[in-house]
Amino acid sequence: MSSPKYITPPQECTGCALCANVCSTDAINMVWSGDGFLVPQVNVNACINCGACVRTCPAQPAHLEKLRAESSATETPEAYGGWHKDKDIHLNSSSGGVFSALAEHIFAAGGCVFGVVWSGKDIARYTKAENMAELAAMRGSKYTQAVPGMVYRDVKEELKRGRQVLFCGTSCQVYALKRYLRKDYEKLLLVDILCHGVPSRSLLQAYIREFEVSTGKELERIQFRDKAGNWQQYQVKKIFADGSSLGHINRQDMFIRLFVGDYALNKACYACPHARFPRVGDITLGDFWGDLQKLHPDWPIPDGIGSILANSPKGKALLQRLSASGSVTLVADVLDNLIDGQRPTYIRHAEALPPNREQVLRALRDEKLCQIYHNLFAYERCGPFRLRKSSLLYKAYNVLRRIKRRFFGRSH
Ligand SMILES: Cc1cc2nc3c(=O)[nH]c(=O)nc-3n(C[C@H](O)[C@H](O)[C@H](O)COP(=O)(O)OP(=O)(O)OC[C@H]3O[C@@H](n4cnc5c(N)ncnc54)[C@H](O)[C@@H]3O)c2cc1C
Ligand code: SF4
Ligand code: SF4
Ligand code: SF4
Numbered sequence: 001m002s003s004p005k006y007i008t009p010p011q012e013c014t015g016c017a018l019c020a021n022v023c024s025t026d027a028i029n030m031v032w033s034g035d036g037f038l039v040p041q042v043n044v045n046a047c048i049n050c051g052a053c054v055r056t057c058p059a060q061p062a063h064l065e066k067l068r069a070e071s072s073a074t075e076t077p078e079a080y081g082g083w084h085k086d087k088d089i090h091l092n093s094s095s096g097g098v099f100s101a102l103a104e105h106i107f108a109a110g111g112c113v114f115g116v117v118w119s120g121k122d123i124a125r126y127t128k129a130e131n132m133a134e135l136a137a138m139r140g141s142k143y144t145q146a147v148p149g150m151v152y153r154d155v156k157e158e159l160k161r162g163r164q165v166l167f168c169g170t171s172c173q174v175y176a177l178k179r180y181l182r183k184d185y186e187k188l189l190l191v192d193i194l195c196h197g198v199p200s201r202s203l204l205q206a207y208i209r210e211f212e213v214s215t216g217k218e219l220e221r222i223q224f225r226d227k228a229g230n231w232q233q234y235q236v237k238k239i240f241a242d243g244s245s246l247g248h249i250n251r252q253d254m255f256i257r258l259f260v261g262d263y264a265l266n267k268a269c270y271a272c273p274h275a276r277f278p279r280v281g282d283i284t285l286g287d288f289w290g291d292l293q294k295l296h297p298d299w300p301i302p303d304g305i306g307s308i309l310a311n312s313p314k315g316k317a318l319l320q321r322l323s324a325s326g327s328v329t330l331v332a333d334v335l336d337n338l339i340d341g342q343r344p345t346y347i348r349h350a351e352a353l354p355p356n357r358e359q360v361l362r363a364l365r366d367e368k369l370c371q372i373y374h375n376l377f378a379y380e381r382c383g384p385f386r387l388r389k390s391s392l393l394y395k396a397y398n399v400l401r402r403i404k405r406r407f408f409g410r411s412h
Contacts, residue, residue: 007040011267012059015039015198016176017148019053028053030147036202037362038145038264048267058175059268060112067273077279077309078316080286082328083300093204094225095287095395096306101189101328102283103135103166105318111187113138114155116146121219122205126151126169128158129381139166143224143259145266147197148173152180158189159185170195177216194286194307194342197269199259200354202363206369207255217242224256231304253375261377263360270353282315283308287332290341296331346407 007019007028015038020028033039040053054060058067084090084097093100100374103113112130115138119125124142129135130286146169155177167177168191177190178338212219214273226237226247233249236256240246250256258264276278288305300307310316310329323330356376363372380388380394382401387394 001280005040009061010039010055012061012064013037013039013266014059014172014176015145015266016058016172018152018176019057021148021150021176021180022052022056024048024050026050032201032364036200036205036264036364037198038147046412056179058179064273076335077277077284077311078312078319078332079338079400080308080319080330080332081296081299081334082306082308082330083303084328085198085326087303089139090300090303091227092136093139093304094308095231095285095304096308096328097139097304098130098208098306098308098322098328099191099285100135100139101322102168102189102318103129103138104132104327105322106164106166106189106343107131107135109164111166112158113152114170115166115168116142117143118221119147122220123147123200127148128154134230137206141193141224143255144201144204146170146173148171152177155188155333159188159255163187165189165395166191168193168285170198172272173398174267175274178280181197182237186314188356189281189318190281191285192274193283194284195269196275197262197265197272197274199255200264200266202361202364203255203258203264203369206364210369211238214245215240215317217244217261218345225304227302227304230302232289232301254369257377258360258373262354263357264364265357267353271359279309279311282312283319287340288341290337295337299331307337307341 015030017030017038017040019040025046025048027043028040030038031041045332057063073188082096082098084093084101089100090097106113107230112128113135114128116124116138122144124144125147131137153412155165155167159181164187165172166189171192174190174192208219217245220239220241223239224234225231226235228237231237234256235247235249237245237252239249240397244339250260262270282287286307289309292299292301292305308319310319322328333371360372378390379388382383382394387397
């Protein structure tokens with residue numbers, strides 16, 4: 001066998017870095033592709049052609065086929081809406097802050113937690129926390145592809161030392177860890193986050209660059225799920241090096257509109273084999289979407305509600321213990337509401353690739369983000385025409401459309 005040119009078809013690669021972790025000669029480096037996604041790069045001089053990377057890669061077509069063919073869960077997950085009882089922890093987490101309660105439990109048993117922190121304004125990485133002070137930086141979603149480094153090796157080291165370990169990440173990373181370990185460990189708690197995809201790092205970089213130019217200030221970091229306003233409008237807070245900050249809600253924010261609209265996700269995410277039941281982790285954490293004001297008006301909605309799935313006996317037992325200890329509030333029997341609130345791609349099967357993804361990624365190489373954004377959202381197709389939304393013609397077209405609907409009803 002010759003050195004692999006690429007380990008798996010690039011469009012299937014999730015950037016999980018399992019190949020780099022299994023390579024016995026450290027011949028694989030994860031690098032950023034021109035489109036801003038993590039991909040493996042093989043150093044042919046260090047490669048001994050053992051084939052381990054190709055054999056282990058979860059995105060190999062044959063393996064993917066097997067994964068996709070797996071039937072749905074034999075056991076249905078227990079579903080909860082939940083939040084941490086400590087207000088500070090709750091407000092500093094993306095949704096309900098249940099991740100922090102799980103971590104607290106692991107630390108109390110002498111264990112450690114692997115999760116993601118910012119390690120620069122446009123890069124997020126896996127790291128290990130040994131206590132609640134170190135855990136603080138892991139709180140909050142970093143909407144970018146986290147760099148795994150050699151995290152699967154590090155997890156195994158801790159397990160071999162007999163420690164309790166919590167690993168929290170996207171499903172593809174949790175799955176990669178399972179494949180790396182090749183056996184179950186009683187002391188390992190796997191937590192996957194509901195994930196509709198990771199956006200291109202080029203998008204994040206363009207966003208930061210243009211924001212710094214327009215404000216004339218250096219950005220220190222971004223907090224994607226600031227709860228100063230209403231959690232359901234999720235506000236993006238930009239914190240500047242001079243200590244000042246600015247917040248924009250979802251609808252006004254270029255990055256969030258492109259991310260949530262799936263315009264620039266990693267290609268593998270559009271057909272994610274993990275967006276289904278059974279989930280890959282013992283516990284799954286996500287946001288609780290839907291019309292909560294109507295369904296659960298007594299929940300602390302503005303502070304953020306987590307959707308929590310207990311998938312394995314281990315996950316179920318732990319959540320019951322946390323609930324009994326009083327560190328979290330968990331409201332049971334909400335599976336239908338939880339699923340209804342999520343777009344299909346989060347839990348069930350993925351959506352089709354949007355036609356303008358390639359165009360957006362290409363444009364990110366040399367066009368300004370504000371220009372790309374303008375081209376995407378400033379025009380709308382109206383019958384055979386593409387009209388500028390601010391034009392008189394567009395407004396007139398919409399008045400006519402409303403009149404037509406009122407008197408003749410919908411044509412479909
Ligand atoms: C890229 C991305 C997309 C997401 N998409 C959805 C979605 O479509 N629907 C939904 O319901 N929820 C989504 N989430 C999950 C959600 O935002 C929260 O992470 C989740 O609800 C847990 O919240 P929490 O309050 O319990 O914990 P928090 O303290 O907010 O965070 C929990 C954990 O998230 C991990 N994390 C943060 N950023 C990353 C990252 N880039 N890669 C891997 N792990 C990370 C941290 O390690 C930490 O362990 C997404 C998260 C990410 C990072
Ligand atoms: S999917 Fe993971 S293991 Fe496969 S090539 Fe990509 S980074 Fe490597
Ligand atoms: S074939 Fe073996 S040595 Fe070469 S990159 Fe893959 S795992 Fe490493
Ligand atoms: S959508 Fe799937 S492939 Fe993409 S980051 Fe999330 S878990 Fe990984």
